[in-house]
Amino acid sequence: MSDEELPERAVTPESDGVPESAGAPERAETPGHSGAPEPDDAPARPGKTLPPEVPAAPALDAGPAKPAPGETGRQRLLAGLWPPRLSRAQLIVALLLFVLGLGLAIQVRSTSDSGALRGARQEDLVRILTELDNRTQRLQDEKRRLETQRSELETSSNQAEEARKQTEQKAQQLGVLAGTVAAQGPGINLTIADPKGGLEADKLLDTLQELRAAGAEAIQINDVRVVADTYFTQGSDGIEIDGHKVVQPYRFKVIGNPQDLEPALNIPGGVVQTLKKEQATADVVRSEKIVVDALRPSKQPDYARSSSQ
Amino acid sequence: MIAVLGLVVGVVVGLVVRPVVPTVVEPYLPIAVVAALDAVFGGLRAMLDGIFDDKVFVVSFLSNVVVAALIVFLGDKLGVGAQLSTGVVVVLGIRIFSNAAAIRRHVFRA
Numbered sequence: 001m002s003d004e005e006l007p008e009r010a011v012t013p014e015s016d017g018v019p020e021s022a023g024a025p026e027r028a029e030t031p032g033h034s035g036a037p038e039p040d041d042a043p044a045r046p047g048k049t050l051p052p053e054v055p056a057a058p059a060l061d062a063g064p065a066k067p068a069p070g071e072t073g074r075q076r077l078l079a080g081l082w083p084p085r086l087s088r089a090q091l092i093v094a095l096l097l098f099v100l101g102l103g104l105a106i107q108v109r110s111t112s113d114s115g116a117l118r119g120a121r122q123e124d125l126v127r128i129l130t131e132l133d134n135r136t137q138r139l140q141d142e143k144r145r146l147e148t149q150r151s152e153l154e155t156s157s158n159q160a161e162e163a164r165k166q167t168e169q170k171a172q173q174l175g176v177l178a179g180t181v182a183a184q185g186p187g188i189n190l191t192i193a194d195p196k197g198g199l200e201a202d203k204l205l206d207t208l209q210e211l212r213a214a215g216a217e218a219i220q221i222n223d224v225r226v227v228a229d230t231y232f233t234q235g236s237d238g239i240e241i242d243g244h245k246v247v248q249p250y251r252f253k254v255i256g257n258p259q260d261l262e263p264a265l266n267i268p269g270g271v272v273q274t275l276k277k278e279q280a281t282a283d284v285v286r287s288e289k290i291v292v293d294a295l296r297p298s299k300q301p302d303y304a305r306s307s308s309q
Numbered sequence: 310m311i312a313v314l315g316l317v318v319g320v321v322v323g324l325v326v327r328p329v330v331p332t333v334v335e336p337y338l339p340i341a342v343v344a345a346l347d348a349v350f351g352g353l354r355a356m357l358d359g360i361f362d363d364k365v366f367v368v369s370f371l372s373n374v375v376v377a378a379l380i381v382f383l384g385d386k387l388g389v390g391a392q393l394s395t396g397v398v399v400v401l402g403i404r405i406f407s408n409a410a411a412i413r414r415h416v417f418r419a
Contacts (some may be wrong), residue, residue, distance in 0.1 A: 061369070074416050076359055084311055089363030094315030096370050100345040103321020106330055107338050109323070121391055 028118040176218055179225040180298040183218040187290035188261045190252035194280040199249070201232035203278060204250060207271045208213045214264035218292040222246045225294040242296075248280075258286040336385065337378035340394055344377035345370060347401045350408040357415035377401070 120128070175181035192199070192207070208226060212217060219226040224241045226241075233240040238247060254261055262284050264273045272282045330338060348370040356359045377397055386395030413419065 047399075072415070074357075074418075077357055077416065081313070086311065089361075089366075090311040092367055093312040096345075096350065096367065097316035100323075100342065100349060101316045102328075103322040103338055103342045103345065105320045105323025107342050109327065110330065110335075170383050180389075238357050244389035292379060303411075 046248050053277065055126040115224045172269055178298065179227040179296045182293040182295065183255055184289060184291045185255040186258055186288050187255040188258050189285045189287055190254060191249050191282055191283040192275060199280050201234040203275065204239060205232050208265055210271050211254050211261060214256065214260045216254045216261060218255040220253040220292045220294045222251055223294050225295065253290050253292050255290050255292055262286060313370055337381050340377045340381045340397055341374045343398055343401045346372040347404050348373045350405050353407045354411045
């Protein structure tokens, strides 16, 4: 290295040594900047560098390129380059340059292939890490919030579904009671034949009450669905139920427990015996499937409103 | 010639083998490389001046690397590692430039 070499050798022959190390570059640059021509530089260089060179030269065993003092730098360079000489100096320099090349390649590779974090300093890394932590925290919070929201929605939608089902069920039950939907189930068929025509409406009402007392859930007489506000009228030309004229035989379709309904009609002094006294015949048949399909329109009450809403 | 071959072989080996740098050395490697570059340019200039000495070159090379690494180490310990390595790189860069100027004068005579 010239800067260090120069002073070491220059110290003895010339007091120029110290300035040489710092001054050589200056001299090299000053002319370049000021535009001072080469002649100034060229003579100055041999003038100052040669003196150290001459006494030093014999002391050096290396001197890879120094055949003649008058040789130019370019010649020395070429001479050092081409005929490859296997000298100790060359080997040592080659070793050091090998290390340099190795370090260079490693550094270039590690800088180029490992992203921005590789060269970052500790404070930057800490800052980046903190930012990432915060970000993670925020995202975790958001995730938790969204999960809570999702489970709430699921619960509420489940609840809504459940409520809807219950409402539907209730509507069905109430529809059966109100006669707005058809019903089916086990029960009995009761047929009252009255060929003489002596049967009056109150007997049918008694029969109906007996059936209701025995647990009948849905009742249809001929084509008329019997509900809570069903009424019987004894007209001049026959019996009307809810304003519809019915003619004998009167066919009751009753859904309920057959084991309860049948005995309730047949008990001594019950409906069947009473009807017989009236010259009518009552025929009770159990059935596993009674279909009550006479409907009545659903009616919106005009004044009464549910108080639960 | 052999020296140039050594450099080429070093680069090739470094690229091919991909050695893993120990973490302890890692922060000092770039500065050390720059310091070594400075030493190499100085040596080249000395050769062109005809005053090359391998002993001096070796010593300056090693001391450059060690001192550069030491400065960075000290800087890290003092908490001014970044600034100090910048300073070292600047100084070494200036030296490399001046040496390169001298080399250019020798080779191109301009």
